[in-house]
Amino acid sequence: MNRRRLHPFSHVTFTLGFAISALLVATAALSFVYTPQDPLQMSIAGRLQGPSAANWLGTDQFGRDLLSRIMTGAVTSIAVGVIAVGIGMGIGVLLGMVSGYFGGWLDEGFMRLIDAVQGFPAILSALLITAVFKPGIVISMVAIGIAFMPVFARLSRGSFLELRAREFVLAARALGAGDGAVIFRHILPNTLSPLIVQATISFPVAILAEAALSYLGLGTQPPYPSWGLMLKDAQNFLSMNPWYAIFPGGAIAVTVLGLNLLGDGLRDLLDPRVRG
Numbered sequence: 001m002n003r004r005r006l007h008p009f010s011h012v013t014f015t016l017g018f019a020i021s022a023l024l025v026a027t028a029a030l031s032f033v034y035t036p037q038d039p040l041q042m043s044i045a046g047r048l049q050g051p052s053a054a055n056w057l058g059t060d061q062f063g064r065d066l067l068s069r070i071m072t073g074a075v076t077s078i079a080v081g082v083i084a085v086g087i088g089m090g091i092g093v094l095l096g097m098v099s100g101y102f103g104g105w106l107d108e109g110f111m112r113l114i115d116a117v118q119g120f121p122a123i124l125s126a127l128l129i130t131a132v133f134k135p136g137i138v139i140s141m142v143a144i145g146i147a148f149m150p151v152f153a154r155l156s157r158g159s160f161l162e163l164r165a166r167e168f169v170l171a172a173r174a175l176g177a178g179d180g181a182v183i184f185r186h187i188l189p190n191t192l193s194p195l196i197v198q199a200t201i202s203f204p205v206a207i208l209a210e211a212a213l214s215y216l217g218l219g220t221q222p223p224y225p226s227w228g229l230m231l232k233d234a235q236n237f238l239s240m241n242p243w244y245a246i247f248p249g250g251a252i253a254v255t256v257l258g259l260n261l262l263g264d265g266l267r268d269l270l271d272p273r274v275r276g
Contacts, residue, residue, distance in 0.1 A: 040223050076225065088152055091146075211231070
């Protein structure tokens with residue numbers, strides 16, 4: 001029976017999410033070589049100005065250009081998303097892979113560890129970590145990555161439990177393949193699709209978590225730009241310049257929307273029931 005192949009860019013959700021995500025990456029990349037002004041340069045005479053020809057999105061309480069700071073803040077958001085999801089995915093997949101393939105006491109021990117980690121949200125983990133270490137963006141990445149670990153561990157464990165008894169795995173063992181070859185050449189490649197989708201869906205959650213931690217003073221530290229930190233600073237000046245809160249808040253909303261659309265689109269495209 002012939003099956004219709006679904007072209008990625010014929011999927012409206014994926015296309016819209018991809019376009020917004022590409023704009024985010026392009027904005028972050030552009031900030032390395034160009035911003036309208038220095039995002040750290042202060043101008044007390046021009047503080048809390050609305051949008052103008054000189055400052056397209058206005059200025060903050062120190063007269064710093066909001067557009068330049070939002071562009072630079074995109075780098076922070078992408079870095080947090082990539083590294084935090086990478087930490088959670090790397091550790092989680094390793095634990096789930098060993099747990100699902102070997103089973104027994106390893107499975108029981110790792111799953112109880114995952115249960116313990118899952119009981120601590122990212123913000124609570126950050127509070128605990130910052131009680132020992134100095135607050136900063138690195139602490140945010142580690143705390144968010146640890147919070148993501150359980151979902152990747154459970155997802156990879158379920159896939160390994162299902163695939164380790166499949167015919168192609170049994171055939172590989174019958175041909176003399178060792179555990180390493182079976183895991184990395186036969187089972188792991190067949191688990192990548194759901195893991196990629198989960199990573200894409202986790203990315204906007206990491207951005208929101210970093211914004212929340214920065215708002216609480218546990219993430220990016222002044223004077224470096226962060227969308228969450230900008231919202232925290234803006235709350236005291238809403239009556240004087242509401243644009244100060246609208247623009248970074250809008251950047252968070254649009255970014256999270258785009259990444260969620262991208263994740264939903266990838267899930268549909270990688271689902272064989274939709275592809276067929």
